[in-house]
Structure formats: structure tokens, C-alpha cells
Amino acid sequence: MAEDVKPTRAEELRLKEQIELAESGHSILEKKRDSLIHEFMDLVGEAKDTKGEVADRFSIARKRMKEAKAVEGADRLRSVAMATEQEPDIELESRNIMGVKVPRIESEEVELDLGERGFGLLSGSAALDEVIQAYEDLISAVIEAAEIETALMKLLDEIDSTKRRVNALENRVIPERKDQLDYVSQYLEENEREETFRLKKIKEKGE
Secondary structure, X not given: OHHHOOOOHHXXXXXXXXXXXXXXXXXXXXXXXXXXXXXXXXXXXXXXXXXXXXXXXXXXXXXXXXXXXXXXXXXXXXXXXXXOOOOOOEEEEEEEEOOEEEEEEEEOOOOOOHHHOOOOOOOOOHHHHHHHHXXXXXXXXXXXXXXXXXXXXXXXXXXXXXXXXXXXXXHHHHHHHHHHHHHHHHHHHHHHHHHHHHHHHHHHHHO
């Protein structure tokens, strides 16, 4: 409340400095919020593209799986899948967007050489190669989509946090400090008027 502050010149100066600092911080946070929203919308566009890519590659992979089953049989496909022991080497790093650390997923090439797929070069059909290639492409798309989706969540959290800080400064901190400053300034002005009136009366009596 305004009445909780001490009506002194020092307090008046302190409140003016706090208001100036709060208004400057409010302006900076507004710019940060707007920039974060811009970055977020750019990523939303990328997310839509990668989501479509994942869906397309998933459809292709399912189609290739059906074709491979027709040629090789389900048991053969299962044994090939079990024979492939190598997994993609994935490292989680980070990059900075407007002060927000978002993940960057670094992975080794998902696609394996023919010799790393767990079956001989002469023992696999074209349908088998195509289904393996289709699922390797799908995994690459999923990794890319995961990176973008996680970045979106991080940016959204920061946007919400920044919005709360902007609203707090705009609707609570700055108005409260201005009310306190008005109270102190009015109190000091009234005291000055009373002191001026008192000195005037003393001077008149002296004359």
C-alpha cells in the first residue's frame, strides 16, 4: 500500500529509480517475448513439415514391410531384425535461442552399410533392402521431429514465463510504485505548502 512507504525525499528518489528500472525491464521483456513468439512460430512451421515427413515415411515403411513379407515371409523378416544389433549413436547437445537452451540431437548416420545389417549380401532380396532402407529413413525423420518438438516445448515454457513477468510488471509492480510515488510526492508538496504558509505568516507578524 502507498501509506506503507516513508514520505521522504530519499524515498521519492528511490521510487523514481525503481519505476524507471521496472519500465526499462518491461520494455526489454516485451521485446524478448515477441522475439520468442517469432522463433516459436518459425519452429511450428518446421514441426508441421517434419510431422508430414514422418507420416509419409511411416506409410512408405508399412508398404515396404507388406511387400517384404510377401517375398521373404514374416519369419525371415523377424530373424533379420534380430540379427541387427547395432543401434544409432545419439548425443544430446544444446543450442541457444534468445537465451533459451534447446536440444540439438546429434546422431551417427542411421543408415547402416550392407555389411552391418546382419545378413549376407547375397542372401537378401531387393524387397528386404527396401524395407530396411524405409525404416532407416523413418528413424531419421523421427529423430529430427523429436528435436523440434522438444525445442517447441522449451520455447513455450519460456514464452509463458516471460509473459507472466511482463504482466506482473505492467499490472502490479509499476502501478504500485507509481501509487507510492504519488502518495510521497503529494505528501511532500503539502508539507512544503504548509511550511511556506507558516513562514509567510511569521514574516507578516515580524513586519
